[in-house]
Amino acid sequence: MxxxxxxxxxxxxGLFYGNRVLLPFSCHILKLNIENDLITDFSPRHEGVHVSxxxxxxxxxxxxxxxxxxxxxxxxxxxxxxxxxxxxxFNFKNHITLALRPGEDHIVKIEELGxxxxxxx
Amino acid sequence: MQVNNRIIILVxxxxxxxxASQDILASDYAQAEDSTSIVASTEVGHTPVHLxxxxxxxxxxxxxxxxxxxxxxxxxxxxKYYPIIAILLGLITVxxxxxxxxxxxxxxxxxxxxxxxxxxxxxxxxxxxxILIRIEKKSTPWLNAGILLFGAVIxxxxxxxxxxxxxxxxxxxxxxxxxxxxxxxxxxxxVSNVGGALTPIGDPPLFLGFLRGVEFFWVIQHxxxxxxxxxxxxxxxxxxxxxxxxxxxxxGEKFSGKFEFKGMKNVFYLLIIVISVxxxxxxxxxxxxLSPLPFGIREIIMFSMVVIAYRTADEDILKANxxxxxxxxxxxxLFVGIFATMIPALQLISHEANVLRDSLTPGIFxxxxxxxxxxxxxxxxxxxxxxxxxxxEGMDVGIPAEVARFANEFPIYLSAISVxxxxxxxxxxxxxxPNFMVKSISERSGIKMPSFFGYLIKYSIPILxxxxxxxxxxxxx
Numbered sequence: 001m002x003x004x005x006x007x008x009x010x011x012x013x014g015l016f017y018g019n020r021v022l023l024p025f026s027c028h029i030l031k032l033n034i035e036n037d038l039i040t041d042f043s044p045r046h047e048g049v050h051v052s053x054x055x056x057x058x059x060x061x062x063x064x065x066x067x068x069x070x071x072x073x074x075x076x077x078x079x080x081x082x083x084x085x086x087x088x089x090f091n092f093k094n095h096i097t098l099a100l101r102p103g104e105d106h107i108v109k110i111e112e113l114g115x116x117x118x119x120x121x
Numbered sequence: 122m123q124v125n126n127r128i129i130i131l132v133x134x135x136x137x138x139x140x141a142s143q144d145i146l147a148s149d150y151a152q153a154e155d156s157t158s159i160v161a162s163t164e165v166g167h168t169p170v171h172l173x174x175x176x177x178x179x180x181x182x183x184x185x186x187x188x189x190x191x192x193x194x195x196x197x198x199x200x201k202y203y204p205i206i207a208i209l210l211g212l213i214t215v216x217x218x219x220x221x222x223x224x225x226x227x228x229x230x231x232x233x234x235x236x237x238x239x240x241x242x243x244x245x246x247x248x249x250x251x252i253l254i255r256i257e258k259k260s261t262p263w264l265n266a267g268i269l270l271f272g273a274v275i276x277x278x279x280x281x282x283x284x285x286x287x288x289x290x291x292x293x294x295x296x297x298x299x300x301x302x303x304x305x306x307x308x309x310x311x312v313s314n315v316g317g318a319l320t321p322i323g324d325p326p327l328f329l330g331f332l333r334g335v336e337f338f339w340v341i342q343h344x345x346x347x348x349x350x351x352x353x354x355x356x357x358x359x360x361x362x363x364x365x366x367x368x369x370x371x372x373g374e375k376f377s378g379k380f381e382f383k384g385m386k387n388v389f390y391l392l393i394i395v396i397s398v399x400x401x402x403x404x405x406x407x408x409x410x411l412s413p414l415p416f417g418i419r420e421i422i423m424f425s426m427v428v429i430a431y432r433t434a435d436e437d438i439l440k441a442n443x444x445x446x447x448x449x450x451x452x453x454x455l456f457v458g459i460f461a462t463m464i465p466a467l468q469l470i471s472h473e474a475n476v477l478r479d480s481l482t483p484g485i486f487x488x489x490x491x492x493x494x495x496x497x498x499x500x501x502x503x504x505x506x507x508x509x510x511x512x513x514e515g516m517d518v519g520i521p522a523e524v525a526r527f528a529n530e531f532p533i534y535l536s537a538i539s540v541x542x543x544x545x546x547x548x549x550x551x552x553x554x555p556n557f558m559v560k561s562i563s564e565r566s567g568i569k570m571p572s573f574f575g576y577l578i579k580y581s582i583p584i585l586x587x588x589x590x591x592x593x594x595x596x597x598x
Contacts, residue, residue: 075442
């Protein structure tokens with residue numbers, strides 16, 4: 001599987017179908033923002049979101065939303081703070097803030113959050 | 122059926138009812154007041170023949186209760202259905218007024234007030250959303266206080282909504298390494314509310330007073346000496362708390378001190394919106410009235426600015442600002458319910474004010490207007506108490522010359538409601554339109570904001586109420 005750095009460098013994209021997002025890397029998610037929801041609980045007890053890992057990709061289900069395109073508008077993104085698998089999660093330098101931008105043809109653009117955008121850890 | 126479809130049907134029904142009320146009203150409306158868009162529903166001398174039943178306050182109480190508890194206890198249900206709930210509760214009041222009271226006058230006036238309110242808020246929101254300010258400076262309590270004071274001052278030029286939208290993102294950005302909810306709450310206190318107490322552009326209640334005959338500079342002349350110490354006191358409390366929160370650890374990060382401003386054309390749009398505030402037949406006699414339509418030329422200009430500002434905005438700025446209509450949509454839906462359901466509450470309050478008018482002092486007006494402005498919209502609350510004050514002296518709020526005379530002969534009464542309607546808007550998230558917008562933008566930036574009650578109990582009651590008591594003791598006791 002690609003690392004996050006490689007995905008960002010190669011400008012690889014993810015996919016989404018309804019409320020399911022597929023990402024071409026594997027990571028620990030620390031904090032996530034979708035619409036007005038701030039999610040920090042990714043345990044199985046949390047009913048709103050579910051993260052699963054496969055050998056070649058990871059997927060996130062947003063159960064509170066039927067279709068992401070209904071809630072993520074043109075200039076909005078899903079923001080998340082992640083740490084690459086295998087990296088020291090306790091070192092803030094390893095925390096990466098990503099912006100996921102669902103677009104046409106089920107494609108999710110994956111970018112590092114721009115310097116003008118804000119997502120507080 | 123999709124939620125969106127249901128909402129469209131409800132909005133359509135709402136519009137049909139309003140249009141029906143206009144048809145019924147068209148004949149007698151022409152004889153009514155000459156002012157176009159913002160007029161009181163329950164003024165002294167215009168009090169409806171039939172007062173609403175006290176039970177009709179229930180939809181309003183339910184709506185307020187749900188706004189307070191929804192995001193806390195049934196977040197996703199609320200997120201999904203708040204537009205339907207707000208409109209349905211509003212429709213109960215509309216049906217009651219149409220079928221039982223046969224009072225279309227109040228409905229049309231409320232529709233006009235709502236459209237003026239949302240036109241101003243919406244246009245300022247979209248125009249300021251196309252402006253990007255970047256300040257690369259280290260966050261210090263002094264810098265933060267400076268931004269808050271600057272925001273409080275410019276709120277009087279571009280409105281509390283414009284100032285809030287313009288400054289909230291740079292304020293969060295500067296403080297991103299150590300931001301806490303209190304930063305945002307003090308921003309709501311100073312920039313989104315108290316700051317805008319000096320001019321009729323600052324906050325909608327003062328704008329209504331201006332349309333009614335209060336001179337443009339009356340507010341600044343009679344309120345500045347109350348505004349200044351209040352602003353300074355709140356800022357001092359902020360500086361004290363912010364110093365306590367200041368980390369001793371230096372991150373070693375270098376700041377260039379650069380200041381960047383993008384989106385100049387949107388400043389021009391903001392200017393047009395501010396100028397359009399005066400385009401009203403009550404202010405300029407040459408401006409045509411569009412009555413019985415519940416809007417005027419001003420609202421058309423403001424809604425046009427929404428379209429133009431959005432279409433011509435720089436995409437990169439919109440992306441950087443993560444521009445989204447959701448915050449203004451939330452305000453629009455919730456306030457359509459609030460405006461409709463609060464008609465009976467305001468009429469009953471106005472009636473009681475008239476009954477008790479001989480015993481009403483400036484202090485009572487200060488507290489009554491203030492407490493109600495915390496939970497109701499402050500604009501109609503102000504207007505109803507203004508009408509009660511004029512009625513107390515045998516004057517009519519519908520005659521601008523009498524309003525101007527009242528302002529000069531009894532300034533303390535007018536200053537009491539002007540100050541409290543603006544100041545107390547900061548008491549809750551629903552006290553003033555920009556409060557909700559600032560909350561929403563902050564949450565999307567990763568800041569966990571306090572609940573409705575958390576805001577009230579942890580912040581506004583302990584910080585604002587002592588200051589407002591001081592204002593009362595010094596100026597209105």
